[in-house]
Amino acid sequence: MSYNQEDEEPFGYSQMPVGSFSKQLGYGYEDDNDQDPFPGAPMSSDNKPRILLMGLKRSGKSSIQKVVFTKMSPNETLFLDSTPKIVKEDISNNSFIQFQIWDFPGQIDFFDHTFDSDTIFGGCGALIFVIDAQDDYTDALIRLRQTTTRAYKVNPHIKFEVFIHKVDGLSDDDKMDKQRDIHQRANDDLQEAGLDITFSFYLTSIYDHSIFEAFSKVVQKLIPQLPTLEHLLNILIQNSCIEKAFLFDVVSKIYIATDCMPVDMQSYELCCDMIDVVIDISCIYGALEDEATAFDNKSSSTIKLNNGTVLYLREVNKCLALVCILREENFDKQGLIDYNFHCFRTAIQEVFELKENTKQKPSKYLNDTGLSNGYMQGPAT
Numbered sequence: 411m412s413y414n415q416e417d418e419e420p421f422g423y424s425q426m427p428v429g430s431f432s433k434q435l436g437y438g439y440e441d442d443n444d445q446d447p448f449p450g451a452p453m454s455s456d457n458k459p460r461i462l463l464m465g466l467k468r469s470g471k472s473s474i475q476k477v478v479f480t481k482m483s484p485n486e487t488l489f490l491d492s493t494p495k496i497v498k499e500d501i502s503n504n505s506f507i508q509f510q511i512w513d514f515p516g517q518i519d520f521f522d523h524t525f526d527s528d529t530i531f532g533g534c535g536a537l538i539f540v541i542d543a544q545d546d547y548t549d550a551l552i553r554l555r556q557t558t559t560r561a562y563k564v565n566p567h568i569k570f571e572v573f574i575h576k577v578d579g580l581s582d583d584d585k586m587d588k589q590r591d592i593h594q595r596a597n598d599d600l601q602e603a604g605l606d607i608t609f610s611f612y613l614t615s616i617y618d619h620s621i622f623e624a625f626s627k628v629v630q631k632l633i634p635q636l637p638t639l640e641h642l643l644n645i646l647i648q649n650s651c652i653e654k655a656f657l658f659d660v661v662s663k664i665y666i667a668t669d670c671m672p673v674d675m676q677s678y679e680l681c682c683d684m685i686d687v688v689i690d691i692s693c694i695y696g697a698l699e700d701e702a703t704a705f706d707n708k709s710s711s712t713i714k715l716n717n718g719t720v721l722y723l724r725e726v727n728k729c730l731a732l733v734c735i736l737r738e739e740n741f742d743k744q745g746l747i748d749y750n751f752h753c754f755r756t757a758i759q760e761v762f763e764l765k766e767n768t769k770q771k772p773s774k775y776l777n778d779t780g781l782s783n784g785y786m787q788g789p790a791t
């Protein structure tokens with residue numbers, strides 16, 4: 411591991427080397443005919459799933475994009491200028507998660523002749539509509555209806571996601587009331603417009619991890635391999651006495667998959683914080699002069715909490731980390747966990763190689779559905 415002392419962002423988007431990962435796992439640009447980062451997901455013209463951020467002016471669209479993908483601190487967003495035109499951000503050069511985000515100006519006019527619905531909605535995987543929950547949202551709901559009607563006509567496969575945003579200023583009761591009200595009114599509007607759409611609603615704020623969690627769920631829907639990844643995580647936790655496991659994209663701290671146990675916000679926050687700690691410590695103490703990453707195949711960490719819980723992090727590849735939460739007494743069997751982790755890691759690699767190898771025989775880790783066939787070891791009884 412190393413950290414170039416001249417770099418201001420040791421692990422930021424600008425320096426993160428990911429090219430080798432894509433090639434190794436067949437997840438990116440092997441050759442000109444293979445530019446499909448999420449095989450099967452809806453693609454834009456340049457073959458990357460596109461996520462649109464829409465909503466009224468000052469609802470928080472640019473802040474969300476900056477906080478999640480450029481590590482801007484939430485307080486700095488107070489000084490963001492209004493977005494005058496569509497800003498297209500390419501996430502693909504920086505992380506395992508490869509897509510484009512289009513941040514729209516709040517005052518966009520659908521009836522303007524320059525607004526090309528076919529191009530904008532045609533290659534779109536997900537449309538995130540941001541509603542400012544601290545403001546009157548009547549106009550926002552009207553705009554949501556206009557937007558979805560227009561988008562659905564062009565592309566009925568878009569996933570419609572509604573972020574009820576800026577909930578940091580609201581009490582728990584208020585949050586629930588607003589969510590219920592927005593949910594009800596948005597769905598009534600859909601029925602009235604005769605649209606066969608299902609909205610997913612999220613309560614979000616840039617001042618806590620809720621925005622990362624919501625974005626994780628949006629991104630997961632664009633990963634066709636998700637059921638396989640979840641199945642592998644389930645096998646891993648069942649055979650290793652692990653309580654919860656997340657597969658993280660290390661740069662964005664978006665989790666691309668987790669097991670079937672419910673996600674509680676506190677566990678997710680703990681795992682995010684662990685990634686920060688590992689990267690920070692690596693940057694300070696793991697530096698070698700001729701390398702440029704703070705996260706490599708030796709990256710691993712164990713943190714014991716004073717409530718009898720252990721957090722265990724292992725590198726899966728250049729962009730992904732597995733972070734597990736387990737009881738301290740179950741960590742006695744670390745050899746078993748490490749063995750199972752090794753099987754899991756191999757299976758993950760094979761999931762992403764599968765596209766390349768569809769004509770080849772399935773290997774010992776994967777059966778013909780692409781799922782691990784139980785080579786992981788369970789604890790001795």
Ligand SMILES: Nc1nc2c(ncn2[C@@H]2O[C@H](COP(=O)(O)OP(=O)(O)OP(=O)(O)O)[C@@H](O)[C@H]2O)c(=O)[nH]1
Nearest residue numbers: 468469470471472473487488492493516576615616
């Ligand atoms: N309290 C709170 N304020 C937020 C949150 N997210 C964004 N803001 C604030 O909302 C204001 C507007 O944010 P922007 O990101 O510029 O909004 P926008 O939707 O991109 O605005 P336009 O570009 O004009 O469409 C800023 O002052 C942000 O600091 C949040 O989660 N909570």
